[in-house]
Structure formats: structure tokens, C-alpha cells
Amino acid sequence: MNTHNKSRAILKARKVVGRTLIFRNVEVADAAFILSLRTNIKKSKFLMPVSPELDRQVAWIEDYEHKTDQAYFIIETNAGTPLGAVRLYDAAGDSFCWGSWVLKDGAPHSAAIESALMVYSYATDHLGFRAAHQLNVCKGHENMCRFHESFGAERVGETESFYVYQISLEGINAIRSKLKMYLAENVTVEW
């Protein structure tokens, strides 16, 4: 029975199913994989620093399991191969944030595009959000700036360290209609 009507809270689905990818809610067993992503020399340059100790990552996930204001997913192929991670957080009215988004070296180009579309489909089709805000991109991470801009996000400000983007529902729907080859239908959700 689906007791999760559309609401503006960030709910933790057990799985979010896309075309070639699945988002699976993070578990303690994912700690080593997450740590490998976040401590990768190339990728960690643009991520918030984390302790390299596995115990600390395990403790973070154990703490996350009790949180009700965010959803942290492992991005996997349909066959269960982990490719990366992504997090939705900071619900504010009908807007949400997403980030902590990292894909491992060698992940196909399509994974970045499809996973971004899945975030937006999950957030708008299933959770009822109508915009994404505070999409912070580290200054210097030009690739990510271009990615959000290509998706239709608008740069609305900056801090000392970040450019800040946001995107409306209209922008989200516009890019989704252009990229149906990556995600033709809404994602399906297993609660």
C-alpha cells in the first residue's frame, strides 16, 4: 500500500527506478564505496571534505538512518553495479536542494544525465516539489556549472566559494522533454 501521497517532504524511497539506473537508499554496507568516491583525489576537489576513516563514514550513515529531512541514494546500474551517489535535502516550501552527487571514474556519460533526470522526476513527480534551489557549485568546477546551465538552471548568486543555481518546474519539464531518450517516463518508486 502506498501511503506516500505527494508531499513536500524529502522521503527516503527504498528504490527509485529509472531507465538504466536505480537509486537505492544508502545503507551502512555502502560506507566503503561512498568513501572511495569522496576521497578520490580528482573528485574530492569539488566536494565537502570528509574524514578518510571508514568508521566515521559508517557513523554518518547510521546517523542518516534516523534523519527524516534528506534522502541519500547509491546510484546503481540495473544489474546492481554501484556507479555513484546523490542526495536530496533542504526542503523549503515547494523547493528542494540536491547535491553530494558524484559518479565514479569510468561511469558512462549517460549516467550523469539520467541520474540528474531521475532526481528531478523523483522530486517533482513523487514528492511534489516545484523547484530546486541552492544548487551550489564550487567556483572552479566549470564542468558542473555548464551541466546545470545546460539543464536550464539559472545562476542566481554567488558566495566566496560557490556559484548558486536554481531551476523552476518549467525549466525542469523543458529539459525532461528534450532528454526523453534518457528517461521517457516518470521514475517508479519502491517505498
Next chain:
Amino acid sequence: MSKIPHSEVIAAVEKALEMKPGLLGENTRAEEVDMWDSVGQLSILVALDKLFDGKIAHINEMAEADSMSKILNILKRHALI
């Protein structure tokens, strides 16, 4: 209705990848072009979406098109070029 020539498709992809005109060939692969990463792929698809007036959105094979030859062959198969 006249079809769009290969040269125009290549020019659109070059522009999407911020490449100088003439550098992209019909056999160029993504791995040969620095800018042809996931962001580049996204830019290409947005450009082609505009060039073909929305007709490529439902062509699933475009999601894995990581070379000019694949792009052109897909467009040919769908009678767009």
C-alpha cells in the same frame, strides 16, 4: 521537406562542444574530444533537439551515441538526414 545535410549536423555538434569549425569529422569519437564528456553530450543533445525541432527526444539510441558516426547513423535510420 529537404533533409538537413551532414555538414550542418557536424557544425551543430562542433558548436555545442565549443570546437573550432572543421575539427570534427564523421568518424570522431567522444574519447578523442576533451569537451565531449557528459556535459558535452548534454550540450550536443540540446543542440540537436533544436536543429531537429524536438524530433530526437524519443530516439533512445541517442542516449548512447558517443561518436559522430553513431549520431549520423541514428539520424539516417530515422530519416532525419
